[in-house]
Amino acid sequence: MAYHSFQLEPISCHAWNKDRTQIALCPNDHDVHIYKKEGSGWSKSHVLREHNGQVTGIDWAPESNRIVTCGTDRNAYVWTLKGNVWKPTLVILRINRAARCVRWSPKENKFAVGSGSRLISVCYFEQDNDWWVCKHIKKPIRSTILSLDWHPNNVLLAAGSCDFKCRIFSAYIKELEDKPAPTSWGSKMPFGEVMFESSGTAGWVHGVCFSGSGNRVAWASHDSTVAVAEGGKSPVITTLSSVTLPLLCVTFITENSLVAAGHDCYPALFVYDAAKGALTFGGKLDVPKQSAQRGMTARERFQNLDKKATVESKEAVLESLHKNSISQISILEGDKAKCSKFCTTGMDGGMAVWDVKTLESAMKDLKIV
C-alpha cells in the first residue's frame, strides 16, 4: 500500500495517463497539475491554467492522449499535447451552472459532462466546423448530476443525480456511430432515452459505475447505502444499508465485487451474489498501523470516568491510511472485470495505491469473487 501526500488541501479530482506514469490532478484551485513519476517520488511537469473556477472533473483518454477538464466556471476544455505543451480547446457546454463531472466515452470520440444545470452535455467533435458541439439530455433530470460512467458499448451512460436517482441514458449520436446492438438494458436507444431509473434509495447518488460487461450498474448513495442493479427485462435492484458513513465513490473490480470509499476514509469491499440476489459487506480494505497499547494509570481511568463517563480511552486519531474523506477512486492496473491495483484520492491531499493481491493476503477472510 503506497501513500503519497501531494499537499495539504484536498485533491478535487484526478486522472491517470495510459501507462500510469503521469497523474493529472486539481489541487483545489483553478489549475490542473500534471505530476510525472520519478523513481519513488513525483515531480510536477505541467500546469494547465485556463479555468476561471475550481476544476471539478478531469478525465484522460488513454489512446488519444487527450485530457478533458470541466469546472465551476461552466466551461470544459479539451487539452492536446503539442510537443511538450498542453494546448486547450474550449468546448461550449451551454450550461448556466457549474459543471460537476466529466468522462470520455470508451472509444474516446465523445465525452459527457454532468452539471448543476440539471442536464448532461454530450459533446463530440464536428469535423466540418472543426469545433466541439454538444447535445443536451434534460428530461427527466430534476437536480444536479454528480457522477457519470459509460457503458462499454460507447452509447449508454449511467448518471447519478441529486434527485436521489441513478439513471441510465442513451447518448447515441447518429453522426458519429452506427446503431448499437441490443443490450440487457434495452434495444431501442434513441438519444436521451431513459433505459433505467432507480428506486428505493433516498439520498444523493454520489458515485455510479458500470461493471466490466456493462450488465450491472452500482451506485453509492448519501443515505449510507450501496445498490447494484442487474439489467434485464425487468431490472433487479439489490440494496445494502451499510453501518458506515456515506460512500462517495464506487468501482467494480471484478464482475461480482465492488470497492467503495467515502467519508469513513477507508475503502470497503462489497460482494454481489447474483444467484441469491444479495449484496454483502466484504470487509474493510485498510491495514491500520498497530497502535501501541499503553496501560492506563489509575489516575487516567478516573479522569476518563469523570470527563467521558467511560473507562476506555479511545484515541481521537484515525487509524486509516487516508486522514480525511476519500472522494475519488480509479483503476490503476487491470480493468473493471479484473483489477489488480486501484488508487484513491481524497480531501487530505493524499493519493494511496492499493494492491488487490496484497490486500487479499493481508486480510484472511477477504474473498474477492
Added chain:
Amino acid sequence: MAKNTLSSRFRRVDIDEYDENKFVDDQDEAAEHLGPDSAEVDNLIRNGDMMTAFHIALRNPPINTKNPAVKERAQAIVLKVLTSFRAGDIEQAVRSLDRNGVDLLMKYIYRGFEKPSDNSSAILLQWHEKAFAVGGLGSIVRVLTSRKTV
C-alpha cells in the same frame, strides 16, 4: 396610473405554480399506514408482554401520511412502549429487529428527542446506545436523509 395601482390582487398570485422548472416531489403511491393499534399495545403492556408490544408498536409506521395527528399518535404509542421497558431488556429487543427495523427504531428515537419530557431522555439515550451498536452511523445517516419521516 392611479387606477391600476389600486388593486393588489396580483399579490395573491402564486408565481411558483407557473414555474416550469418547479420540483414536484413524486411520492410513492404506497399504502398509507395508520400507525400501530393503541388498544392492543396497551393491553400487552398491562400484561407485561413487552417484546410483543414492542414489535406491534413498530408495525405500520405512518410514513406516507401527511396528517400530523396520525404521526403524533404513533409517536406517543412507541414512546410509551420504549419507556416501559426495563433497562436490561433493551439490548435483547434491539437484537430481535432486522436492518429495516433498526432504522425505523432510530427514526422514532430521534423523533422522541425532539420533544423531551421528564424521564424520556434518559431511557431514549439508552435505546439510542443499543440501537447504535447494531445500526452504526449508517442508521443515523438514514434518519437524517430519509424523506419519509415517521
